[in-house]
Amino acid sequence: MNAKIVDKIATVCMWFAGVVILGILVAFLGYILYKGLPVLSFDFILGKPSDIESGGGVGPQLFNSFYILFLSMIVSVPIAVGAGIYLAEYAKENKLTYFIRLSTESLATVPSIVLGLFGMIIFVNFLGFGFSIIGGALTLLLLNLPVLVRVTEESINTVPNHYREASLALGATKWQTIWKVVLPNALPGIITGITLTAGRALGETAILIFTAGTTVSRHMFDTDVFAAGETLAVHMWYLMSTGLVPDRDIIADGIGALLIITILLFNLVFTIPMRIMQKRAGAIRH
Template identity: 75%
Template sequence: MLSAQSQNKMATAIMWLAGMLILLILVAFLGYMLIKGLPVLTWDFITGQSSDINAGGGVGAQLFNSFYILGLSMLFSLPAAVGAGIYLAEYAGNNRLTNMIRLSTESLATVPSIVLALFGMIIFVNMFGMGFSIIGGSLTLMLLNLPVLVRVTEESIRTVPAYYREASLALGATKWQTIWQVVLPNAMPGIITGITLTAGRALGETAILIFTAGTTVSRSMPDFNVMAGGETLAVHMWYVMAVGLVPDRVAIADGTGALLIITILIFNLMFTLPSKYIQRKMAGSGQ
């Protein structure tokens, strides 16, 4: 029988192997996509207009739409999600209403994106007459963002030590002042992490945007008209491979995939680095 020390070493080795396996899979996937797509990424491709029949089209409008729709969806999602998270963590008691809110949030998180897409098409595209538009896609994408943001906000607020609140209240601060000036700043790293994960998922979403934002783009760029067509990078990659007629569709898909990966990585770094800085600052580190 192995000694406790040997078992510990074996368990550590297995955990290291599991971690390295995940890392190798990620590197292999990203490496393959980047090797195939980086040669396609030129300035003309990144900023140019797409074409339905001629080779050499770009993805400038799709890149703009990806961030425009993401920004609008977050603008709609964050106030409601953060407000709901604060209510559940700081104000709500353990009662039937609170349980119903949590159950609704968790149920919405498990709904397949294609179902949300059909709901968005019925409500926003048809019933409200928005058509295939940026605003319709953003409002439907909000439904995808809300559950994760609410849950992350609530859990981040709950991780703030109770004595922070007690010290603030003892100094004469009101409950709202304590939440706004003490609790939220300390919960911000966790909330930023949730925003990063949600934004990365939203940037790669296709089903929802195919059914609500459509597969067309405005020919003027940048076009801030929320009623314009809202094809994004992920939707464009699906479109050129599924129904595209351009002769270089494989190269366009490779380039779009590589650009999407690079965009998500840069976007994650833009949020992750400030989050780490805030964590170190809250911990009192001078580094």
């Protein structure tokens, strides 16, 4: 068979598979939004939840979702970026470096429920934090860190070497080259990795069930890191498994729509400015 015909058939098959997958995703998201958007209101998004009466909100759970995410990312991002810079720019190719990369990749593939059990043993029981926001944030850090390290290293490795050579030839030090040349060019990939990791963390349940718990503080928007830290995703799981409120199906539909909208907005907030920066940088180079 002619190679061109084979290429066209393969191209059509790939496009067909892509359209089918995209259609399934759109149908799935559309159904969730169709069921959940009518539920969303100011009282629902910022109101207090109810254990036995209908009409409760998800305000504390929404706050806890972002609070735990913030605490985990504010620690994991600097460590991950520093580790990625070290592995890409400073580390020599030896057994130690190979072991670090292998360990990072292995940790990135560990199921979240395993990390949840680890966090419960170490943070909840051994260190005595109990079911708390800090326990959930520290365990979520263990989930995010390996992925961010690999993303940072790969993003830095994609920066062409002649950028570094040109900077060094102009008299810049190695650190100045990394800070002024390498990192700005690797930033889009790093930001993309952070955004995807944050979106995954917002929908995480297994880890937080075992560490942050399935209850919330009596105080609205409680910043105490030792308070109980039920999130939106955990609250949805709890409602559909053991919840006693009569309208639990309606609340779950609202939480699903709220999670989708939140993650989409979260991605747009980071993606749009980054695209603008890339276009400006491209215009400056040309």
